[in-house]
Structures are given as C-alpha cells and as structure tokens.
Amino acid sequence: MTDIDAPEAAPTRVGDEGLDARLVVDRGAFRLDVSLTAAPGDVVALLGPNGAGKTTALRALAGLVALTDGHLRLDGAPLEDTPPESRPVGVVFQDYLLFPHLTALDNVAFGPRCQGVPRAEARTQAAAWLERMGLADHAHAKPRRLSGGQAQRVAVARALATRPRLLLLDEPLAALDARTRLEVRAQLRRHLAEFEAVAVLVTHDPLDAMVLADRLVVIEHGQVVQQGTPADIARHPRTDYIAQLVGLNLYRGRADGHAVRLDAGPSLTTTEELSGPVFVAFPPSAVTLFRDRPTGASARNLWRCEVEGMETHGDQIRADLTGELALAADLTTVAAAELDLHPGAAVWATVKATQTHAYPA
Structure with a gap:
C-alpha cells in the first residue's frame, strides 16, 4: 500500500501479470466503457455517484455481466468467455452472503472444497484464515451468531481462501455501524496490504477509498473522468462530483x-x-x-x-x-x-x- 501523500506514479506491470481490462457493457440507454489496469499488489477503488456504473464494472469483472465489447485479461489469460465459477476471482459482497446453515469454518472452507481440496485439508486451511482474521474463537459459530464486523471478516476470509488472482469488494463496509466500521477498515487495510494479487474495491465512501486504495478511478455516466493516487485526486479534482467528494x-x-x-x-x-x-x-x-x-x-x-x-x-x-x-x-x-x-x-x-x-x- 502507498501512503496517500506519495506522488502519483503509473501502475507498475511485470510482464503479463495483473489486470488488463476494457469493460464495455450496453444496457439500454446506458453504456459502460471503462479501462482498468493494475499490477499484483495494487488496490484500486472505483468511485462515482449512484448509477455511474461502478457495480456494473464489478459484475463484469466477476463474469456476472457479459461484455458487449472490450477485453478482460488476468495474468495474461483472457477471461471474457470464462464462466464466473471458473474464474480465479474472489468476491466480497455488500451483504456478505454467508451460507446461514454453515459455520464460519465451513463457510471459509467452501471455496477450497469447490476447487477439489479434500474436506479435512480445506477445513485446516479455513481455520488458518480465521485465525489470521482474529476469529479462531468463532470458527463453529453460524452467521446469525456473528456481529456485522465478524461476518464481514468471515466473508473476506472465504474470498481469500480460494487464493484468487483478483479480489472484488462491493461496498464491504457499508453494512457496519460507525464504530465497527473504523475497526474493520483498519483490519481490512492490513489484509489488503498483504494480498499479493489485484484487488478492486467499489465504494461510495471517500474515506474508505482513501484509506484502503493505492489508486482511485472515478466513474461518471459510465466513463472514467479522473484517476490517480488519493492525494492527487484530493488536490486536483476535475468534476463537481469529485470536488464534493473531497x-x-x-x-x-x-x-x-x-x-x-x-x-x-x-x-x-x-x-x-x-x-x-x-x-x-x-x-x-x-x-x-x-x-x-x-x-x-x-x-x-x-x-x-x-x-x-x-x-x-x-x-x-x-x-x-x-x-x-x-x-x-x-x-x-x-x-x-x-x-x-x-x-x-x-x-x-x-x-x-x-x-x-x-x-x-
């Protein structure tokens, strides 16, 4: 992670590693046309007003929305025609979407099990992830017994347990109260700093974006209107929306x-x-x-x-x-x-x- 006061620098790329995408999605009168590049270790935040196309971009990266045009390459491999379940992508949804009938441990183990990892080994891996998240004591609790912050960390652990090359986070802190949000934001920053692949975060909260991301991409009306480090965006806004944001x-x-x-x-x-x-x-x-x-x-x-x-x-x-x-x-x-x-x-x-x-x- 870079400090928000560091000067803006172009994202580094090593060979074909990382994300290289042009996401074009036509939906009636709305057209999304957004280009994104990121190197392994980068955390990119998508910001924009309601209806700007942030969630559509995230769903296109996940394979939940088909591209009308453009391309999507991850570590050099094209993903346009790859079904969602076969993509090396982890997703943390706004409402977490944990399986209510499974314990925290089995929620986290679900991903490795789907990848063919034997049950015992998957649970061992899941236990290690929960320990990293500070949730070892809640491994056998079901989602209804977890607080909002604990459920969010289980959702992050479940996404990371599959060792994705692209981690997508859709408003991951939106459901938390202010006090819990502060604590979980700090924890999430630490986990993202340790993440070795690409992370893309969608948020409407400028503080979440400033704290968690290395680079901000601002989208309005389906187009990128400005991108750069948080410090550069804050110092040089180029639209009314961004000015109000900062x-x-x-x-x-x-x-x-x-x-x-x-x-x-x-x-x-x-x-x-x-x-x-x-x-x-x-x-x-x-x-x-x-x-x-x-x-x-x-x-x-x-x-x-x-x-x-x-x-x-x-x-x-x-x-x-x-x-x-x-x-x-x-x-x-x-x-x-x-x-x-x-x-x-x-x-x-x-x-x-x-x-x-x-x-x-």
Whole structure:
C-alpha cells in the first residue's frame, strides 16, 4: 500500500501479470466503457455517484455481466468467455452472503472444497484464515451468531481462501455501524496490504477509498473522468462530483496571470500565475463570512452572497451560499450564532488568494 501523500506514479506491470481490462457493457440507454489496469499488489477503488456504473464494472469483472465489447485479461489469460465459477476471482459482497446453515469454518472452507481440496485439508486451511482474521474463537459459530464486523471478516476470509488472482469488494463496509466500521477498515487495510494479487474495491465512501486504495478511478455516466493516487485526486479534482467528494469548492475558468475569469461567475485572484483554461479550488474552511461589507480586509476575493441553507458538518456548520458566487463555507456554531446566520441572510464572503489553488484544466 502507498501512503496517500506519495506522488502519483503509473501502475507498475511485470510482464503479463495483473489486470488488463476494457469493460464495455450496453444496457439500454446506458453504456459502460471503462479501462482498468493494475499490477499484483495494487488496490484500486472505483468511485462515482449512484448509477455511474461502478457495480456494473464489478459484475463484469466477476463474469456476472457479459461484455458487449472490450477485453478482460488476468495474468495474461483472457477471461471474457470464462464462466464466473471458473474464474480465479474472489468476491466480497455488500451483504456478505454467508451460507446461514454453515459455520464460519465451513463457510471459509467452501471455496477450497469447490476447487477439489479434500474436506479435512480445506477445513485446516479455513481455520488458518480465521485465525489470521482474529476469529479462531468463532470458527463453529453460524452467521446469525456473528456481529456485522465478524461476518464481514468471515466473508473476506472465504474470498481469500480460494487464493484468487483478483479480489472484488462491493461496498464491504457499508453494512457496519460507525464504530465497527473504523475497526474493520483498519483490519481490512492490513489484509489488503498483504494480498499479493489485484484487488478492486467499489465504494461510495471517500474515506474508505482513501484509506484502503493505492489508486482511485472515478466513474461518471459510465466513463472514467479522473484517476490517480488519493492525494492527487484530493488536490486536483476535475468534476463537481469529485470536488464534493473531497470537500472542496471547485470552479472552472480562464487564467491570465494571477486573475481567473470564471466560466460562471466573477473573477478570482490566485497565487499561481497561469494562462488558459484552469480549475480553481479551495476548501469551505477558507471562506470567511461577514454580515456587512468588510473594510480594510486583506482578502483579494470578495463576493456578496445569500445563505441558501445550513447543516451540521462534523463539529461545524456548513453554509451553502448563492449570489455572485455559489460556494460552501464552514464555520463554528459560535461564529454562526454571532453572525445570526439563517436561510435568506445576506452575507459577504471572502477568500484569501493564498488559500486558493489553481491548476490547468
């Protein structure tokens, strides 16, 4: 696993090892056309809004959805015409889908048994996997006796017990409560770091993706719109969805030196000196609000706005603003009370040029 602050690097490939796929699936008016490559040891997260095609891509990799076009090669071997049960692929579903009538041990042993491993040996292998997952004491428990976190770890052990060359995880933490999710996420990160083949994770949670994945692939409307390391995606969002995902205000415009004329809105001043089409981003925490127009303020960027809505965001209040520039601003509950903020309130918003980040579009 790479640290999220490491610079972006192209995925390494050794010969024909790893995943090389172009997934084209036509479903009525929807068309998925996504290319994915990954080397053994890579963890790739697919992110995107509902209906973007993430789950369709995962099901195509598993063989549960047929390709309309494209290709799917794993370690150099074509899999397009290989039935799901014959693919070296392990899947962890959102709802785990453990066999309710089998113990945790026999759930994990099921995969090796299907591969022809004798019963006793399969159970020995399963016991070793459960011990690695910290579940040795629950080997003889049936799924209904397991907590959500324990069931998730059994599902991961069952997928890994077949020694897959491709591990697919479909929202693996979505069914867990917040406290359990934190613990299991850390455990899953450790297991994925030890996994020697390719892992592909589908999630709607940016924190899951940032913690678990080496590389993010963002899909919108069936197409890849951006990919890179978590750090690169967070620093250089290229669509509104990604900006909202990582919590940034994002605008597109044309730069002339330090001034950027926005496509939809006023001009912005930035510290970067650029020319041509650019993106400008800044966090909601960079926005300072005033009820009256500030005098003598050092901020180079100043807009008259109106509070459209307010909501609790962590331990702060997030105000959605409209007016000369639509943007989100974060402030403490004390500051919101002192400003007497409420929907419809007129405010002035400022952002210092040093708190903006401009980069080529």
